[in-house]
Amino acid sequence: MTRREAIGHLAARLVPLYDPREARSIALAAAAGISGLTTTALLTDPGAELPAAERLEAAAERLAAGEPLQYVLGEAGFCGRPFVVRPGVLIPRPETEELVAWVLRGEVRSRRLLDVGTGSGCIAVSLALGLPGAELFAADLSDEALAVAAENARRLGARVTLRRADALHGLADAFPERFDAIVSNPPYVPESDRAAMHPNVRDHEPGMALFVPDDDRILFYRAIARAGRRLLLPGGRLYFEIYEHAAEETAQMLRQEGYSAVELREDLNGKPRMICSRLT
Template sequence: MPTRREVIDRIRRAIAPLYEPREAEQIARRFTFERCGITLTQYVVAPEAQADIPDLEESVRQLAAGRPVQYVLAHTEFCGMTFEVGEGVLIPRPETEELVAAAAARAVAGAAALDVGTGSGCIAVSLARLIPDARVTAVDLSPQALAVARRNAVRLGAEVRFVQADALAGLHELPDAAFDLIVSNPPYVPQSDRAAMHVNVRDYEPPEALFVPDDDPLRFYRAIGRAARRLLRPDGRLWFEIYEQLADETARLLANEGFGDIAVRRDINDKPRILCCTARK
């Protein structure tokens, strides 16, 4: 049986062609620590302890092929909670945690919130947990994503209503003037960027949750914005995660759709990433 150190070394070597050294080390440690049920401190104290990982061979093969470590582990962390993830749902990112934190901080107790394009349910579940007495609805077109999101909500004790709906088709399944805030991390990466993306994203995460046509990269913002004009209560807020290279264009689009108080915030990497605006009736 290999030691903890040997497992980390083996994974790092296997994925070295795919990642920069620091990221390869992080992936190798994350997998090993989680599969062994240990912390960094426990590893430092006993790196030569045996690592009993029954599926090690298959896991190394998958990681070496570029499969995201979050999919191999079948979960990831978001807003201090553990979410089930797998093929068919986008892996939650730290930038989206910033979006959720900003939206929750401005919401009042009992607020009615809508998450458009829920995926794993990370936004909806987090809003339900962060906003006291929140009434949260989450929509997605994918039955597979909705199944994962429902399991996450149940396991994390979050009350969320899930609805299958197409964000590009008007969201007519939802009632008028029903929400105080709408939060969305829609697809926004231009299709032409796909070739340059890392294999673990390009070849494994659901393309429908990532990419948009080059000739209409703001299609989801336009559609959700128009639906939000009907769905939001007066002075309700619309929150988006945005593509940093189209921040100004996204703000102009929403202004043209009748939204006011448009503000763009920078994320932890100093990129324009979060947009908030207010519905004007």
């Protein structure tokens, strides 16, 4: 099968799930990831045979069932680095790269940071590599996530101390250390948004990393902020990726919990998606 035929065949199978342009983009990325060829090579010599065409067919079955491309390839790019991802671990998003960039700029002199709800470890590993003079710690309740985070730290050469801990209960008890900053991208999607989400997210990514009750959509932020009063050094900072529709609610909660210098920032799409505050 030629490269053109393989990509066209896969794109056609994906059209029921995605618009034609996105379907072709996914098909091209899948062909590149599985064959080991660059997208440029695929496009400039479309009549050549595609290596590993049988593997692409197996991938097509998974993609046509709605499984995210990153799970099929076993990898997702984040901050310019390849991170291992598997079902059971949230796929890193570009918006979270903006949060990491903010922390990297603001914590140049920090000595110890904690990532709560680390998932694949993309935040903690990126910070460890970007702040080589700091100690990085990370917490997650999922054993599967901790295993993936540990694999990513090993593969990318980052020193991160991983511990199993629940963001909602006993987080401060799991960490006797004190931190200059805490970073977290916790669950924040209200359950009522579930039905409207794309099936490749809703039906395949871990619900425990995504959804919160409609009647308390900032419960993770509140719990981490309260734990932060014990975990942070005086003047320590708390960084969150947030739910855009709860930005002001989150900011007000932080002030009520004893934090000051609350700053909201918008992402590249102009949505309020990040917040930083300082322990008073």
